Amino acid sequence: MFKYQFRWDTVWGSFDFLMAGLQMTLIVSGITLVLAMLAGLVIALLDMSKFPPARWIGVTFGEIIRNTPILVQLLWVYYVLPIVFGVRIESLVALVIGLSLYQGAFISEVYRSGIQSVPRGHSEAAQVLGLTPLQNFVRIVLPQAIRMTLPPLASNFVQLIKFSSLGAVISVSEITRRGMELSATNFRPLETFTFIAVVYFLICWPLAMGIRWWERRLQAQ
Amino acid sequence: MFDGIGFAYALNMAGIPIIVAEGVSKTFGTNQVLTRVSLPVMERDVVCVVGPSGSGKTTLLRCIALLETPSEGRIVMQGTAISTPQQEKPVKAAARAVRSDIGMVFQHFNLWPHMTVLENLIEAPLRVKKLPKDQAVASAETLLAKVGLSDKRDAYPARLSGGQQQRVAIARALAMAPKVLLFDEATSALDPELRREVLLVMRQLAQEGMTMLVVTHEMNFARHVGTRTVFMDRGEIVEEALGSAFFDSPKTERAQRFLQQFED
Numbered sequence: 001m002f003k004y005q006f007r008w009d010t011v012w013g014s015f016d017f018l019m020a021g022l023q024m025t026l027i028v029s030g031i032t033l034v035l036a037m038l039a040g041l042v043i044a045l046l047d048m049s050k051f052p053p054a055r056w057i058g059v060t061f062g063e064i065i066r067n068t069p070i071l072v073q074l075l076w077v078y079y080v081l082p083i084v085f086g087v088r089i090e091s092l093v094a095l096v097i098g099l100s101l102y103q104g105a106f107i108s109e110v111y112r113s114g115i116q117s118v119p120r121g122h123s124e125a126a127q128v129l130g131l132t133p134l135q136n137f138v139r140i141v142l143p144q145a146i147r148m149t150l151p152p153l154a155s156n157f158v159q160l161i162k163f164s165s166l167g168a169v170i171s172v173s174e175i176t177r178r179g180m181e182l183s184a185t186n187f188r189p190l191e192t193f194t195f196i197a198v199v200y201f202l203i204c205w206p207l208a209m210g211i212r213w214w215e216r217r218l219q220a221q
Numbered sequence: 222m223f224d225g226i227g228f229a230y231a232l233n234m235a236g237i238p239i240i241v242a243e244g245v246s247k248t249f250g251t252n253q254v255l256t257r258v259s260l261p262v263m264e265r266d267v268v269c270v271v272g273p274s275g276s277g278k279t280t281l282l283r284c285i286a287l288l289e290t291p292s293e294g295r296i297v298m299q300g301t302a303i304s305t306p307q308q309e310k311p312v313k314a315a316a317r318a319v320r321s322d323i324g325m326v327f328q329h330f331n332l333w334p335h336m337t338v339l340e341n342l343i344e345a346p347l348r349v350k351k352l353p354k355d356q357a358v359a360s361a362e363t364l365l366a367k368v369g370l371s372d373k374r375d376a377y378p379a380r381l382s383g384g385q386q387q388r389v390a391i392a393r394a395l396a397m398a399p400k401v402l403l404f405d406e407a408t409s410a411l412d413p414e415l416r417r418e419v420l421l422v423m424r425q426l427a428q429e430g431m432t433m434l435v436v437t438h439e440m441n442f443a444r445h446v447g448t449r450t451v452f453m454d455r456g457e458i459v460e461e462a463l464g465s466a467f468f469d470s471p472k473t474e475r476a477q478r479f480l481q482q483f484e485d
């Protein structure tokens with residue numbers, strides 16, 4: 001029979017070490033969310049631009065990002081960008097850039113569907129009343145679109161928390177990386193990675209539940 | 222030379238119309254929806270447009286409301302072209318100048334759900350007419366009283382019944398003091414028991430001399446409130462008559478067949 005002597009004390013002993021990693025995880029996710037929201041805005045504006053070349057750039061960029069693996073993109077940013085531009089980038093910077101672009105490509109779609117969720121009639125009513133296209137967008141479309149995009153943006157944050165674990169591969173010392181380092185010295189991968197999985201779950205699950213409740217409430221309105 | 226109706230009609234047409242559709246055609250792709258429709262609307266006219274589903278009533282109204290560009294013909298407001306197939310610069314400028322003189326009430330109300338009733342009413346007066354806020358609020362309150370919804374001032378549209386929402390939409394349109402008000406089946410989306418309150422407001426407006434162009438399936442409203450009835454079928458105006466003449470003695474077979482479905 002499977003007889004295993006659990007040694008949780010090896011994890012408790014490094015609790016602070018791991019929690020510092022968690023802090024890094026949350027910082028990376030937070031900064032990335034903000035940057036991804038900006039990147040998403042740029043991509044969405046390019047996508048909806050009147051100028052065909054701008055549209056082409058936006059669409060191509062979005063398609064490439066959405067249809068290649070995030071891990072490959074991170075490795076590309078970390079190893080290839082420095083060669084192309086002849087500068088060394090910190091692994092942390094590479095992680096933030098890579099994740100922001102990746103998530104930005106998805107967020108641009110969130111914006112787009114948020115805008116499209118506003119019934120045409122609402123802006124037609126504004127148009128007939130004489131509001132300019134800019135007033136129409138800022139006063140009628142945007143406030144409604146933002147409400148629709150908030151829950152998906154929060155979901156993106158949850159995704160970012162999980163994706164930031166990929167930073168381990170390019171040695172960003174977030175919680176997963178620290179787990180790898182710890183298990184290499186305490187030889188206790190089972191306890192270490194179980195603990196880390198539980199930490200991720202305890203953060204992501206309540207968030208996901210909250211978002212689901214929030215979305216249902218928005219839909220009910 | 223004129224029979225009774227024709228004479229009155231000619232008299233009524235003597236002034237300058239407020240708004241005219243002049244030979245308006247509209248094609249979507251290969252689908253010709255309007256074919257050279259001409260319709261002048263005189264001051265204080267209540268023109269009711271009736272006709273079977275798909276006959277182009279909404280499209281005509283949308284052309285007049287400057288929401289669609291005609292493929293042929295033009296829209297003229299008090300002598301000035303405000304919409305043409307090419308939308309030339311001076312035409313667009315003219316359209317901007319008279320934009321808020323044309324009000325429209327939609328089948329599905331189209332109130333802005335993120336604003337309260339009052340905010341819906343003052344939005345355009347504040348931003349388009351640049352009225353001072355207290356003035357915009359005061360006139361919005363007067364209009365709300367007029368449509369019987371003073372107590373809903375701070376409610377969000379979602380809290381109102383369909384009939385109440387449509388009355389707010391009418392008040393919102395009136396807040397810009399339009400010279401002509403277009404109604405596209407303003408009661409069709411409402412439960413029968415809620416239609417009356419909206420029709421009453423429309424009737425009151427007509428009695429106060431509001432110039433109205435009303436697309437409707439409410440034959441009683443057209444008959445008793447309308448000053449003129451226009452019957453459309455397959456993108457054309459087939460028949461028009463003053464007062465209730467259209468209902469008492471429809472001339473064309475198509476109109477007779479159309480009216481039959483409303484008989485009990």
Ligand SMILES: Nc1ncnc2c1ncn2[C@@H]1O[C@H](COP(=O)(O)OP(=O)(O)OP(=O)(O)O)[C@@H](O)[C@H]1O
Nearest residue numbers: 249252254272273274275276277278279280281406
């Ligand atoms: N944006 C559009 N693109 C393509 N076809 C359209 C468009 N708008 C209207 N049509 C077509 O034009 C025709 C006339 O439509 P319209 O809505 O003007 O009719 P209607 O008389 O208002 O009908 P109803 O009584 O059902 O409201 C229909 O066949 C419709 O499918």
Ligand SMILES: [Mg+2]
Nearest residue numbers: 278279280406
């Ligand atoms: Mg219609």
